[in-house]
Amino acid sequence: MTRSSNLFYQSRLARPMLDRAEGIYLWDTSGKRYLDGSSGAMVSNIGHSNPRVIEAMKKQLDKSSFGYRLHFQNEPAEKLARMTAELMPEGLDRVFFVSGGSEAVESSVKLARQYAITQGNDKRWKVISRFPSYHGGTLGAVALTGYDPLTKPFAPMMREMPKIPAPLCYLDQDNLDDEARGLKYAEMLRDEIIAQGPETVLAFIMEPIGGASTGALVAPDSYYGRIREICDEFGILLIYDEVMTGAGRTGKFVASEHWGITPDIVALSKGFAAGYSPLGAMVAKSDIVDAVLDAGGFLHGFTYAGNPLACAAGTAVLTELQRLDLITNAAAMGEILKSELTTLMDRYPFIGDVRGKGLLLAFELVSDRETMVPLPKGLNAYNRLVDLAYERGLIIYSRRTRGGIEGDHFLVCPPLIINRPQIDEITATLIESLD
Numbered sequence: 001m002t003r004s005s006n007l008f009y010q011s012r013l014a015r016p017m018l019d020r021a022e023g024i025y026l027w028d029t030s031g032k033r034y035l036d037g038s039s040g041a042m043v044s045n046i047g048h049s050n051p052r053v054i055e056a057m058k059k060q061l062d063k064s065s066f067g068y069r070l071h072f073q074n075e076p077a078e079k080l081a082r083m084t085a086e087l088m089p090e091g092l093d094r095v096f097f098v099s100g101g102s103e104a105v106e107s108s109v110k111l112a113r114q115y116a117i118t119q120g121n122d123k124r125w126k127v128i129s130r131f132p133s134y135h136g137g138t139l140g141a142v143a144l145t146g147y148d149p150l151t152k153p154f155a156p157m158m159r160e161m162p163k164i165p166a167p168l169c170y171l172d173q174d175n176l177d178d179e180a181r182g183l184k185y186a187e188m189l190r191d192e193i194i195a196q197g198p199e200t201v202l203a204f205i206m207e208p209i210g211g212a213s214t215g216a217l218v219a220p221d222s223y224y225g226r227i228r229e230i231c232d233e234f235g236i237l238l239i240y241d242e243v244m245t246g247a248g249r250t251g252k253f254v255a256s257e258h259w260g261i262t263p264d265i266v267a268l269s270k271g272f273a274a275g276y277s278p279l280g281a282m283v284a285k286s287d288i289v290d291a292v293l294d295a296g297g298f299l300h301g302f303t304y305a306g307n308p309l310a311c312a313a314g315t316a317v318l319t320e321l322q323r324l325d326l327i328t329n330a331a332a333m334g335e336i337l338k339s340e341l342t343t344l345m346d347r348y349p350f351i352g353d354v355r356g357k358g359l360l361l362a363f364e365l366v367s368d369r370e371t372m373v374p375l376p377k378g379l380n381a382y383n384r385l386v387d388l389a390y391e392r393g394l395i396i397y398s399r400r401t402r403g404g405i406e407g408d409h410f411l412v413c414p415p416l417i418i419n420r421p422q423i424d425e426i427t428a429t430l431i432e433s434l435d
C-alpha cells in the first residue's frame, strides 16, 4: 500500500482539498464551490469567515492567546460566561468551558457525580441514556452512546451505562395519539430507574432532538415534561446534551426552551463557537456548582479550557448570533426549508419521513412509506445520495442507523444565515440528485 499522506482520519475516503469558505459556501483548490448544507457537522451556525469574528480573534491574538486558568482569569472567558448565562433559561447560570462536545458531556457527568457525593449519595453513579444516541468519542461519552458499531469494540474497557429506547414514534404501528406515545416512551425511564434501583441512579442524559443518532427526531411534547417529572420524583439529575441543538440551531438558543424545561446541566459546543475555535461549555444550576466548590472543588479540567482566544471567538459568535437575529432566522427559514422538503414527498414515494425543528432538519428514505421498511442495505443509498449531491456542489450529512434497525437518513442543516434563494438552491440540487 502506498502512502499518499501522513495524515489519517476514520477512513480512506478522499475528498478535495479545502481552499476557502465564506458565508454558506466553501471552495476547493480547483475552484469548485459547495453549498454547506450541513454546516460541516452542524457547526458553522453563523456561516464561514464572518469578518467581525475574525477581527475579534485577531485583536485577542495580538494581546494574548493563552493564559493558564489556574494562573490567570481572563476577560474574554468572563464575558462569554456572562453572555451564555443571559442566553440560557433562567436558573442555568454557571458556566465551565471546555474544547468540544465530548468534553462538555464528560464534564456534565463528572459534575453530577461529585454533586451526588456532596449530598451523601455515594451509591449514585449510573447515568441512564438512550438507544440510539450519540454523546461523543471519548471513552466516558462512548459509555453513554447508544450505537453499537461505535461502542461495542470498547465494551471491555469501560462501564457501559443503562439505556432506554429513544422515542422513535414514527416507526410505531400502534394507534396511540401523540401525547400517549410521548408518555409511553417517558415511562420507560421510570421503569428503568426502578429496575436499576433508584438509589444507584445519578442522572439521565438525552439529546432533546436527536442529531446524528436519530436524524432530527423530535419527541411528542408530552415526553419532555414527563421526563423532567420522573427525574424529580427520584432526585435524578437531568442532563441535556445540546451540543448539536444549542446555539440557535433549532430556532431557540437551546432546544429545551421549546418545552419550557430547565435541565440541571446542559452540554454545549459545535455552534457555540461555530467552527472559529475548538470550544464547548457545560452550563449548570448554581446550587449544584456551589455544593461541589464548597466541598473542596471540582476535580476536573482540561488544559486548553477557557483560553482567551477560544473565548474571544465564542463571544464574537454569540454577539453575531444576536446582532443578525439568527435564531429568529433559523426558525423562519427552517419552516420554509421543512415545507420544501415535505413537498418532495409528493415527487418521491421513497421519502418516508421529513422531520426536525428550526434548521435541524432531516428526511429519511424507505422502501415503503406505509410500513417504513428501509431501503435494501446493498443499495448504499446513504452514501450514494450524499455523493450525488456533493458532485453537484451540495453538502448534506447522512447516517444509516435508526437504533438497532436500518434506515437511511439525511440531515439538511445549513448555516442559520441562510436566505430564501439559497434554500431554493438546496431544493433544486436535491431534486437533481434524487432524480
Ligand code: PMP
Residues within 6 Å of the ligand: 041, 100, 101, 102, 103, 105, 134, 135, 136, 137, 207, 211, 212, 241, 242, 243, 244, 269, 270
Ligand atoms: N453530543 C452530540 C449530541 C453530538 O452531536 C456530538 C458530535 N457529533 C458530540 C456530543 C461530541 O462532540 P465532539 O465531536 O465535539 O466531541
